[in-house]
Amino acid sequence: MRWLIRKARLLDPANGIDRKGDLLIEEGKIARVGGEIRIDGEVSEIEAEGMTLTPSFIDIHVHLREPGREYAERIETGVRAAAAGGFGAVVCMPNTEPALDTHASIRFVIEEAERWGPVKVWPAGAITQGRKGEKLAEMGDLVRGGAVAVTDDGDPVADSDLMRRALEYSKSFDIPILTHPEDKTLSRGGVMNEGVVSTRLGLKGIPAAAEEIGIARDLRLAELSGGRLHVQHVSTAYGAELVRRAKERGLPVTGETAPHYVALTDESLAGYDTNRKMNPPLRTSRDRDALREALASGVLEVVATDHAPHGIHEKETEFDRAPFGVLGLETSFAVMLTHLVRPGHLSLPTLIERMTSGPAGVIGKEHLGIVEGRKASLTLFDTERSQVVDPSRFESLSRNTPFAGERLYGAIMGLFIGGDRIEPVQPEESNTRFPLPLTR
Amino acid sequence: MKLSRKHLLGLEGVSRSEIETILNTAESFKEILERKIPKVPTLRGKTAVNLFFEPSTRTRVSFELAEKRLSADSVSISTKMSSSEKGETLVDTVRNLEAMKVDFLIVRHSSAGAAHFLASRIDVAVINAGDGCHEHPTQALLDLFTIRQKFGSFEGLKVVIVGDALHSRVARSNLWGLGAVGADITICSPPTFLAPGMENFGARIESDLDKAIQGADVVMVLRIQMERQGQHFFPSLREYAMQYGISRKRADSLKDSCLIMHPGPMNRGVEIAPDVADGVRSVILDQVTNGVAVRMAVLYLLSGGELDDAMAH
Ligand SMILES: [Zn+2]
Numbered sequence: 001m002r003w004l005i006r007k008a009r010l011l012d013p014a015n016g017i018d019r020k021g022d023l024l025i026e027e028g029k030i031a032r033v034g035g036e037i038r039i040d041g042e043v044s045e046i047e048a049e050g051m052t053l054t055p056s057f058i059d060i061h062v063h064l065r066e067p068g069r070e071y072a073e074r075i076e077t078g079v080r081a082a083a084a085g086g087f088g089a090v091v092c093m094p095n096t097e098p099a100l101d102t103h104a105s106i107r108f109v110i111e112e113a114e115r116w117g118p119v120k121v122w123p124a125g126a127i128t129q130g131r132k133g134e135k136l137a138e139m140g141d142l143v144r145g146g147a148v149a150v151t152d153d154g155d156p157v158a159d160s161d162l163m164r165r166a167l168e169y170s171k172s173f174d175i176p177i178l179t180h181p182e183d184k185t186l187s188r189g190g191v192m193n194e195g196v197v198s199t200r201l202g203l204k205g206i207p208a209a210a211e212e213i214g215i216a217r218d219l220r221l222a223e224l225s226g227g228r229l230h231v232q233h234v235s236t237a238y239g240a241e242l243v244r245r246a247k248e249r250g251l252p253v254t255g256e257t258a259p260h261y262v263a264l265t266d267e268s269l270a271g272y273d274t275n276r277k278m279n280p281p282l283r284t285s286r287d288r289d290a291l292r293e294a295l296a297s298g299v300l301e302v303v304a305t306d307h308a309p310h311g312i313h314e315k316e317t318e319f320d321r322a323p324f325g326v327l328g329l330e331t332s333f334a335v336m337l338t339h340l341v342r343p344g345h346l347s348l349p350t351l352i353e354r355m356t357s358g359p360a361g362v363i364g365k366e367h368l369g370i371v372e373g374r375k376a377s378l379t380l381f382d383t384e385r386s387q388v389v390d391p392s393r394f395e396s397l398s399r400n401t402p403f404a405g406e407r408l409y410g411a412i413m414g415l416f417i418g419g420d421r422i423e424p425v426q427p428e429e430s431n432t433r434f435p436l437p438l439t440r
Numbered sequence: 441m442k443l444s445r446k447h448l449l450g451l452e453g454v455s456r457s458e459i460e461t462i463l464n465t466a467e468s469f470k471e472i473l474e475r476k477i478p479k480v481p482t483l484r485g486k487t488a489v490n491l492f493f494e495p496s497t498r499t500r501v502s503f504e505l506a507e508k509r510l511s512a513d514s515v516s517i518s519t520k521m522s523s524s525e526k527g528e529t530l531v532d533t534v535r536n537l538e539a540m541k542v543d544f545l546i547v548r549h550s551s552a553g554a555a556h557f558l559a560s561r562i563d564v565a566v567i568n569a570g571d572g573c574h575e576h577p578t579q580a581l582l583d584l585f586t587i588r589q590k591f592g593s594f595e596g597l598k599v600v601i602v603g604d605a606l607h608s609r610v611a612r613s614n615l616w617g618l619g620a621v622g623a624d625i626t627i628c629s630p631p632t633f634l635a636p637g638m639e640n641f642g643a644r645i646e647s648d649l650d651k652a653i654q655g656a657d658v659v660m661v662l663r664i665q666m667e668r669q670g671q672h673f674f675p676s677l678r679e680y681a682m683q684y685g686i687s688r689k690r691a692d693s694l695k696d697s698c699l700i701m702h703p704g705p706m707n708r709g710v711e712i713a714p715d716v717a718d719g720v721r722s723v724i725l726d727q728v729t730n731g732v733a734v735r736m737a738v739l740y741l742l743s744g745g746e747l748d749d750a751m752a753h
Contacts, residue, residue, distance in 0.1 A: 195636050196640055202571070203552050203553070203573070204573075317529060317530060
């Protein structure tokens with residue numbers, strides 16, 4: 001199958017590409033990139049005037065819940081949701097039940113994902129056996145199985161010596177340690193950001209310091225060990241500042257934040273909406289603004305969603321009893337475009353870097369980009385098209401988005417991965433929006 | 441005067457004139473309560489459900505009496521929330537209540553926001569009878585009623601709130617209520633019991649109790665919950681009583697006209713000395729009596745009643 005995408009804005013900031021033109025995909029590869037491409041023979045043309053074509057997005061922080069909580073998400077529905085959000089690859093977290101802490105469990109995820117189409121699922125293995133924070137999991141075997149990183153995400157590794165050894169040991173495999181930084185003795189019992197709003201709502205707060213102490217410790221351990229550290233879901237201004245200083249000192253450190261932290265603040269919890277409850281929590285406008293700057297300057301090189309599906313029965317409850325976590329895959333790009341790019345806090349090219357080459361670099365994957373001869377992995381979107389977020393139409397099995405009912409700009413118009421094309425269909429044609437081509 | 445709101449979830453955002461409407465209405469009902477037959481047919485045919493997920497005899501009985509005095513049909517449900525999920529969940533409750541025809545839902549719950557949860561899901565007037573550390577609006581209203589009864593107005597009154605402001609829904613509701621009517625508020629707490637940002641809520645913060653109560657017109661004592669011990673908030677009950685308890689000596693240093701209030705139940709000998717609790721300045725029992733009149737007023741006004749008609753019955 002050959003695809004000719006016509007008159008799109010071709011945007012690949014990491015390779016210095018930003019121009020209008022045509023792009024030809026042949027045998028799963030980018031065959032030609034040019035102004036106006038004329039070819040003979042059978043080709044499927046896509047009129048993309050006014051749309052933008054970029055490398056496909058990568059989300060290095062998602063929870064696919066399988067095995068263990070298949071009522072909230074399955075690998076199948078997770079990759080569907082990823083495709084709907086324009087993602088060609090995701091890194092799934094190992095806090096499943098059981099945890100992804102063995103070679104076999106990593107293989108299970110990869111093979112299950114391959115059944116459902118071309119969207120790549122790269123698992124992260126656990127740092128410790130059973131994520132208990134007691135003994136190292138078999139990191140070498142996890143990597144041999146296909147793990148691209150290790151993390152105990154959901155929890156920090158509380159034991160500092162164990163974290164130090166994990167960072168040291170990881171050096172032989174050249175993988176990053178993804179850290180969920182949190183001092184649990186300080187955050188204990190908390191359900192939202194500690195501040196004026198938690199006081200008003202009468203909810204127990206989680207101070208910013210609980211996260212910042214975790215970040216500060218792990219940065220020191222990274223320096224001590226020489227291991228590669230990636231700081232997950234940075235939600236505070238000072239957290240970003242700590243990452244900036246570590247980079248200034250030349251440490252091999254990277255960092256991410258999520259769309260909700262740069263779009264929302266704790267003020268939006270006034271109605272006790274459990275679909276706005278996550279850990280770390282929504283912070284203040286000061287934090288939000290600092291995180292926007294950290295993304296713009298590259299202090300944080302990654303936008304990752306921390307896509308965390310939960311069943312309706314789990315979220316439809318008292319605020320302090322609801323689990324932490326919100327969906328992200330299907331709204332990530334549109335939230336970033338609407339809340340950051342359109343108001344001028346972030347340029348579109350910078351956003352694309354944070355969603356493509358930035359995350360690829362963290363997990364040591366080649367940035368495929370828009371380069372002739374490379375495998376095609378491309379996302380086509382329309383920045384002028386808007387839609388109201390309707391959770392009932394999500395590909396995800398869960399509905400827990402903080403953006404329900406909001407009009408967001410930035411519609412994903414298609415995804416090209418290898419020889420496959422995934423595009424949205426009209427609701428009357430199918431009950432899924434992004435039908436995935438089965439590869440086997 | 442009418443209240444143009446459907447629910448009473450808290451005093452945050454409730455205006456001075458709304459509070460005055462409630463207090464004036466309560467005044468009328470207080471008179472009714474002093475009659476030989478203290479009962480009016482005002483809410484005949486209406487149904488109130490008192491849903492208590494957290495035990496509280498005092499508040500529950502006060503609401504039950506208010507409902508009976510207004511001739512409403514009422515049912516009280518005390519149900520335990522258990523972490524093992526065996527207790528009734530709020531969602532179950534919503535489903536069950538939807539099936540019944542209920543006019544008022546009075547809810548007490550250990551989770552902040554529980555009253556909001558119900559109000560946004562069922563078509564019924566919800567009265568928050570205490571949700572976690574958030575608000576307890578009828579308690580603050582009866583406190584305001586009691587203060588106004590003694591002083592006539594709130595202008596220039598110095599009110600000192602003493603104790604665990606961090607976990608106190610009574611303190612939060614009183615901050616909003618007293619603030620709305622123009623009282624001069626001081627919070628006196630160990631710094632561990634001050635909620636973050638509380639200095640922005642219109643109250644002065646003073647951690648020295650002896651300084652705080654100088655010239656006070658009202659000292660509002662908050663309850664120390666015994667489970668706070670061992671949570672690093674204060675070293676011991678003995679030290680708490682020494683630093684922040686209203687002792688005989690401290691009570692004696694107050695102005696003669698100064699009132700001592702407590703939302704109950706009291707820990708005598710901890711936040712308040714036993715003889716102070718039962719002493720001349722204490723209006724703690726008036727608070728209990730006034731609670732019924734204030735709750736009648738809230739029920740009546742939320743049902744669409746008007747102040748001018750309240751006396752007609
Ligand atoms: Zn995490």
